[in-house]
Amino acid sequence: MIEQGFAFPGTFCVGADSHSNMYGGIGCLGTPVVRSDVAILWSIGKIWWSVPPVLRIVFNNKVKTGITGKDIILNLIACVGRKAVLNKALEFDGDGISCLDIDDRLTIANMTTEWGALTGLFPVDNKTLDWLLNKQKYNPNNLRFNKEQIHKIESDKFEPDKNAIYEKTISVDLSTIPKAITMPNDLEELLSNSNETIKINKAYIVSCVNSRKTDLLKAAEILKNKKVSPDVELYVSAASAEIESQLQKTGHWELFIRSGAIILPSGCGPCIGLGKGILEEGDVAISSTNRNFPGRMGDKNSKVYLSSPELVASSAIKGFIDYSNYTEPKIKIISHSKNRNESHLRAIKMDMKLIEGPVLLCPNDNISTDGIFPSSHTYNESLTDEEIANLAMLHYDPDFQQKVEPGDILVSGFNFGCGSSREQAAVSLSLKGIKIIVAGSFSQTFRRNAINNGFGLVEAPEFYEFIINNISTDGQPTIRTLVDLRLDFSNQEISSNFSNRKFSFRNWSEVETDLIRHGGINKFILAN
Structure with a gap:
């Protein structure tokens, strides 16, 4: 593009x-x-x-x-x-x-x-x-x-x-700003001072985020006249065929080949868990990709550290992660007065019926689309509705399928549905019989997917905080609770049999309401 x-x-x-x-x-x-x-x-x-x-x-x-x-x-x-x-x-x-x-x-x-x-x-x-x-x-x-x-x-x-x-x-x-390496399968924590030697068996310089010309030139220079460790598989692909052609002309592509790197074609490839080089159980990798959610690049029991192409290249040579002491950068956050950009998001009174159902609780923040629907099936267009439904939450919790029942209201934490824009993440939960999802907050792209498919979402941060503080989870990723929930859209209230307390939520916008009422954007367009 x-x-x-x-x-x-x-x-x-x-x-x-x-x-x-x-x-x-x-x-x-x-x-x-x-x-x-x-x-x-x-x-x-x-x-x-x-x-x-x-x-x-x-x-x-x-x-x-x-x-x-x-x-x-x-x-x-x-x-x-x-x-x-x-x-x-x-x-x-x-x-x-x-x-x-x-x-x-x-x-x-x-x-x-x-x-x-x-x-x-x-x-x-x-x-x-x-x-x-x-x-x-x-x-x-x-x-x-x-x-x-x-x-x-x-x-x-x-x-x-x-x-x-x-x-x-x-x-x-x-x-x-110091050099940065994430902790495995976690974007919000960086590898800090440690005397531990973290051995790796796979390394990746691939994907749309860090396989452009300057990225690959720097990595190639580090690999020049050196060999990838015999204990490591280094996978390399250019962001495009044009970039690969440019590096072939300068001789830098040949440096990757001589170092023992495994060349892959341009494309998502192992970053999305497809094709050659995907992670297997127990693998430890360092990658210059943009996501290390469990299961995204292969087996969910593998470990992926993220960093720059240069550190991936040097780590591939050594056979272990090449890092130095971490010092926190100087970053300051200043909040201003309320942003008037929000004023146009007019919530409307809705004549919708009440939505009621039992609560199925997934008590975690940042549940990604890779956890909700496996990336390896993103481009599988032959799946039936039943097969899509049976893949829901596979990499988040394999036991989810045994606990979910049609008519459940799924309650979860903040930034639900972060990550990929794959539509099947929202669709799979709807097809599994989830009536509606109530969460602390949603990734806007996941929210868009759900609404475009006529699947309702409700943001209720105070309600989620109340539930998570008053129900014992014992570390379980999915809990069948005894809570029955009631969503009153006319009064924008959530009530339950668990407490006399009521919680407010913002109704959908007029556009969102129309899409949900019609059963999704396709039916909305056909009707109009």
Whole structure:
């Protein structure tokens, strides 16, 4: 999309992939939609989208030598956390941006998805314009990269209003950002000081986040005249065939081959648990991909540490994770007055009937779409509805299928459905007979998937906190409770047989209500 000029600075571009945020690295407002949305877009050229609150991320000073965009975003996820940016739009600013090349910006924008945001937008500056002119020079037959369009971008001065209102400002001193390696299967904790030697048997420099030209050039130079440890399988793929061709011309692709790396074709591949090189039970890996949710890259009993391509390459040579002492960066969060961007999200009174049912509790935050529906079945279009239903929550809790009953109300924690934009995550729960999901909060992309399929979701953070503090879970991932829940949409109240206390929730917007009433976006379009 970026390479061919479809995602272009100063435009709004959506894609049926959760990493469409990446377009923001070149100043294109990119955000994920889902397969149903794309079908409707092709059909009528329209889409629904709720404008989110906006956060300003200010980069000050310059990064130290050797620090990458991957180090920056992993530090932000771990130090700030997901809750602060969940379902928000992030606008990057500050003098520190000038020290970041386009590939580093794309990496940061790409992983604003994992951070929890709906989009991450960088400014269009001289580096962006130079990148565009370079694309025009070396792609003269691609009419999307033309001088007239590039000069228009330059003259339009794509920048925020002077009186722009932000919900929060997050100030980051780039000079204090250290190298970062996540803990296994966890994005919110980084590997810190330790004397432990962490041996690995697999390493990956693949996927859309860190397999661009500069990423691979740096990794290739580390591998030059060296061999991958005999105890390690190093898998390498370029982000595109064009990038692989460029590295073949410079001789850097040959460096990977000589080092003993296993070359894979461009594509999602092992990052999504497909094809050659997926993780097996007991494997320990370091990867430059963007997700390490359990089960995403293969067996859910494997371990995946995330880091930059350079650290993946050096670790593959040594046979163990190459890391140094970690020092926490200087990051400051400032909250502002209430963001008026939320004022348009008008909740309406609904004439819906009451929804009642027993509570099935999944008492965890950040339950990902990889946990809800296996990534290995993402592109399996031959599955029946029953087969899709029987895969629900497989990697979250294999016993879920024995505990769930038709008519259950699923109650869960914050950021439910984070990760991939795969539609089957919402559909599988609906097909399994879940009546409605009540959670502390939802990933907006999962929410969009559910609503587009006529499946209702209710955000009730206070109710979830009450339940989790008053029901013993004993560490179980899924609990059949004795609680019966009652959702009153007319009064926006949740009540139960567990307590006399009532909890409020915000009703759906008018658009969301129409979609749910019609049974999903396809039926809504046909009816209108």
